[in-house]
Amino acid sequence: MINYSTQSGASTNILASSKANNLHGLYEKSFASPLVLEDKERASTFVPANFRIQTRLAENVISSTLIVFDIDQKLGEGYDEDMIQIEEVEDALIDLCLEHIVYTSHSHTQEAPRFRIVITPSRPVFPVEHDQIYAAILEQIDDFLGGRMLRALDPCWKSPSHCFYVYAAHPDRKQFAVSFYNPGRPADVDDYKLHMSSYGLDVEYKPGAARKATGGTGARGRSYQLNRIVGGMITSSTEDEIAQRLFEYDNTEHAGDEYFRDRQYSRNRPHPGESQEAAAWRSCKIFTKSHINSLKRKFRKQDDIKIINAKAQSKDPMPMHDAMIKFRSVKKHTSPKGAISALVELQVMSGEHAGRHFWHRFYGDGNHPTAIKISKSIQEKIAKATKTDMQQLMDLIKAEDHIVLARIKQNPGTNGFPAQNEIGDLHLTTSHTN
Template identity: 65%
Template sequence: MITYSTQPTAATSAAIRETADSFKGLFEKHFEQPTVLVEKTRAKTFIPAAFRIPIRSDASLDASTMIIFDVDQKPGDDLITLEDAEDALRDLGIEHFIYTSHSHTLEAPRFRIVISASRHFYPAEHNSICAAMLEELDEFLDGRLLKVVDPCWKVPSQCYYVYTVHPDRKNFAISFYNPGKPADIDDLKLRQSTYGIETEYKPGAPRKPGTSVGARGRSYELNRIVGGMISSSSEAEIAKRLFEVDNTLHAGDEYFRDPQYPRNRVRPGETPEMAAWRSCLSFTKSHIRSLKRKIRQHAEEKIVDKKAQSKEPMPTHDAMIKIRSIKSQPTKKGGESYLMELQVMSGDHAGRHFWNRFYGTGNHDTAIKISTSMKDKIAKATQTEVQSLKDLMKTEGKIIRARIKHKPGTSGFPAQNEIGDIFVNQ
């Protein structure tokens, strides 16, 4: 049983106590399907806490029951995608769900991360527990999360809009749940973290002209070394090798000493050398864990070619899919449009067919933008040159990994499935 609170709108201070049978039950109740609203201020709000009296305030708060982070990015940020956050949480093995916010766009992903907790925690514990969770996540995200997370997580009684979407951005919206263990609240409390409380994100100095690569390039190089050594070397051997490479190849501009990443900054009682080595060990552990999970995931994801057992819409999930066909079907107004037929090739829903429509010239700009983005991802995932929508025909018969999205029925139309995302590097 999980306890939380809701409000009919953010404008009221009244808090309604509610319960769900489980964390997954909470997701299914409020976050599996979006509410379509032009103005988000009309939406219901959610507070991951229970109150002694039905008034939303820190003073009346009894205990928090979940951890939540609101990722609020803008174009030009060092963007964190939903998949980045999901990968980190899955690597940690933590039960969670993620849902896009009302203002989410492709250019600036905005979403909320909701994390299951092993026990209720109280206002006096709240900030240090959430700070420790934020710090652990940022170990996997190279310190980028601190830059883009809204500091409202420090307010125990903070309310958040439930899963809502603007009518013009319906195709951008997505939510998903992943099972796992709850975050260990006692362990997080023992860390006495002040990450994000006393620490402010401070970008490092601009890279000097003439140096070889930026931070992303350095970490990419180091991650490639992890991938090359993972099957034949121990974690300690990989860490030692990474430290040597960073100190020689990136001498004077070492990745593990770059202060723009909070993980690399010297902590009380540490020397710069100790801080760099600690950062290297953390980097090694997180990247090994991530690679092992992906290797295991692919090994377990067997391709199955069989007939469908049902025609009901599938829940949002990830699976291997086969591009069976793509046909030109202009819209009634003569706009360019192609209909792609897809078949699920793995998992519980193997054999099921669904369709995804792509829009080109003569259609709404948003529809064209979404279709172009998806076209480009399919091109990368299939390693096929796709310049136009018509070129998608070249990908027929290819098998790729995708997120299959459940699209609720509206205006009398039934629910259906469509492509939510394409995994280009898997």
């Protein structure tokens, strides 16, 4: 049972107690579909904690019952070309076997992804141990991300009484809103406590103040290069051979500043009776195994999907999920005012919803600039996924009969209209044709 607190909005400190049987139940209750709102202040909030008095003050917190990190990436901070993608975080959390929810925030854009991570702890986290446990979990996740998470992380994670908006999307950006749940184990609080981590604790939290990303992790270049070596050797070398190569490279190229000997990461610190050399080799083997598994999962994610030709069993809106889709037809439409659009019919070709049809409208000249921009962004991905040249809107016809892996979104119904499905995103590494 997860006990947490809710508020009608961020402007109030008055709390209400709430419960969920488990994290998946919480996902279905509050994070499966976004609230589409222009003003996020109208959205409700949740606080991942229990309170002795139903007023949102830190001194009233009994314990934290969920672990939440808020990734708040911004353009112009020096990492525009190196933004953390949601899929990278998902890979890290799956590799760590942590049960989790990830959902985009109201201000999320494709150019600067902003999202939150929600993790279940193995037991309630008490205020006196809060910072140390959160720091250890953050450190472990960021190790997978090459130190890129800390620079864009809202330091509000240090405040046990901080509130977070539920899953909401701006109408102009609802196309890109994403949420998902993945099963796994709760974060082992007592194990993380033993790490005695202080990772990220030196970044000051000032509610409401402008923040400058520090990026002070020192690991970005080292782990990035090591991961590139894994990618280059994975199809032709054994796990032990890859580990040996990484260890030699780290000792040579990073001499004096070796990644696997950097004690700011708890994994690299020697266990009792263990030498620094043995600890570094142990860390290297763990790094190798986890990154190999991550890459293999990405390969399997698409190559092992079975194409199914089936008849649809339902017309109800599908929940958001990844599936192979086939481009069935493209029809041009011109409005009375001359605005051009293309209605694309799509068929689901894998999974439990195989056979279902849905439609996605792409907007061209004469439509709202934002609608055109969103449509062009998705069309560019279709062009890459199908390996076809698309310069004009109606070049979408070239995608007919191609099968690609896509994320199918559920667009909430508004003004009395039912919910509908549409393309949320495309995976670019595979495609099929009949």
